[in-house]
Amino acid sequence: MEWWKDIYAAMKEADIQQVAYVPDAGHAKLIDACIADNDMRAVPLTTEEEGIAMLGGAWLGGQRGVLLMQSSGVGNCINMVGLMKTCRFPLATFITMRGQWHEFNPWQMSMGAGTQSVLEAMDVDVASVEDPAEVGAQSAALLHRAFVGMQAGALLLHQRLMPVKTFKE
Amino acid sequence: MTDLTRAENFDLRRREVAQQIADAGGDDLLVVTGLGSTNWDFTAAGDRDLIFPLWGVMGGAVPMALGLAMAQPDKRVFVATGDAEMLMGLGSLATVAIQAPANLSIAVFDNERYGETGMQATATAHTADIAGIAAASGITVTGVVRDQGELDAAIPVMLEGNGPSVHVIKVRAEPLPFVLPPKDGAYLKDRFRKALLGEAGIV
Numbered sequence: 001m002e003w004w005k006d007i008y009a010a011m012k013e014a015d016i017q018q019v020a021y022v023p024d025a026g027h028a029k030l031i032d033a034c035i036a037d038n039d040m041r042a043v044p045l046t047t048e049e050e051g052i053a054m055l056g057g058a059w060l061g062g063q064r065g066v067l068l069m070q071s072s073g074v075g076n077c078i079n080m081v082g083l084m085k086t087c088r089f090p091l092a093t094f095i096t097m098r099g100q101w102h103e104f105n106p107w108q109m110s111m112g113a114g115t116q117s118v119l120e121a122m123d124v125d126v127a128s129v130e131d132p133a134e135v136g137a138q139s140a141a142l143l144h145r146a147f148v149g150m151q152a153g154a155l156l157l158h159q160r161l162m163p164v165k166t167f168k169e
Numbered sequence: 170m171t172d173l174t175r176a177e178n179f180d181l182r183r184r185e186v187a188q189q190i191a192d193a194g195g196d197d198l199l200v201v202t203g204l205g206s207t208n209w210d211f212t213a214a215g216d217r218d219l220i221f222p223l224w225g226v227m228g229g230a231v232p233m234a235l236g237l238a239m240a241q242p243d244k245r246v247f248v249a250t251g252d253a254e255m256l257m258g259l260g261s262l263a264t265v266a267i268q269a270p271a272n273l274s275i276a277v278f279d280n281e282r283y284g285e286t287g288m289q290a291t292a293t294a295h296t297a298d299i300a301g302i303a304a305a306s307g308i309t310v311t312g313v314v315r316d317q318g319e320l321d322a323a324i325p326v327m328l329e330g331n332g333p334s335v336h337v338i339k340v341r342a343e344p345l346p347f348v349l350p351p352k353d354g355a356y357l358k359d360r361f362r363k364a365l366l367g368e369a370g371i372v
Binding site: 017018041043044045046047049050051052053054055056057058059060061062063065079080082083086087088089150 | 199201221224225226227228229230232233234235236237238239240241258260261263264267268354355357358361362365366369370372
């Protein structure tokens, strides 16, 4: 379960300076690494849509940022995501999936099932990764698509990559 | 019972408030305006490249300005937005309070109305107190501005004081002519970046 280090390395390579996030178990180690990094500003949000606007502001000011969230957060962002197409802001978001694989909580399944189609409906380019060995290459490609290709993109991290939450401990 | 018409008699006029802030802020002030009336107010005061007017994304003005303020810590970032736009993104005040950017100032032009949809009452016409919400969210500099004297005192705080700050400026609920900024988002973004970052701002 060290794939998160490959995302972090890709973020460093891409000179990411702002990291917007809503706390998430799947992203926990990556978020901790960003908080500890003096060259990154890690910003906890009250709702994911703030992160979309915040990253637009970062780009206006000459910095690159990413948004870390889980699939349920995608639904909170949709109107704000329109900003990317309207203004042609770059977007790179890493999304940990719920509802795909050994999901204990049925309330997470609906948004998990809708995540990709909802993003695509808003013109966000979506890639998925299930093999931990591929996370680094897919992360670099997402960041390139955003900050070189000037597109909005999301990388869906399959729930098989995440620790299984059992609600037992 | 709250008097839902009281805002029609507020002293301050929003176009005059915007003009005074724009004149005092000068050409280097980085401005984000929220959708609706504050766009028209600051366009009437003088459209320029370093104003980014939001034509949509309701609730996005403050978090957008936060990203900008963190990217440009040596420049003052000023948000002018309306009460309805702010009410849709109240959580962003808590987000700002955690980061506490000293260069970020937020002014809420509070006419207690949804201006673009027919001047219906917002929650501030009833019971909500945005300055109180900001203070309770951890914003240390907050205030309510109701007359010219209070505005004269608040403008230096907004433009030079240690932020983040939230000033709720109670402005008269009144019909005003539209004064529209450009609406092509890609153009607005590119002109802002070029003015701020020079040729490096164009990719």
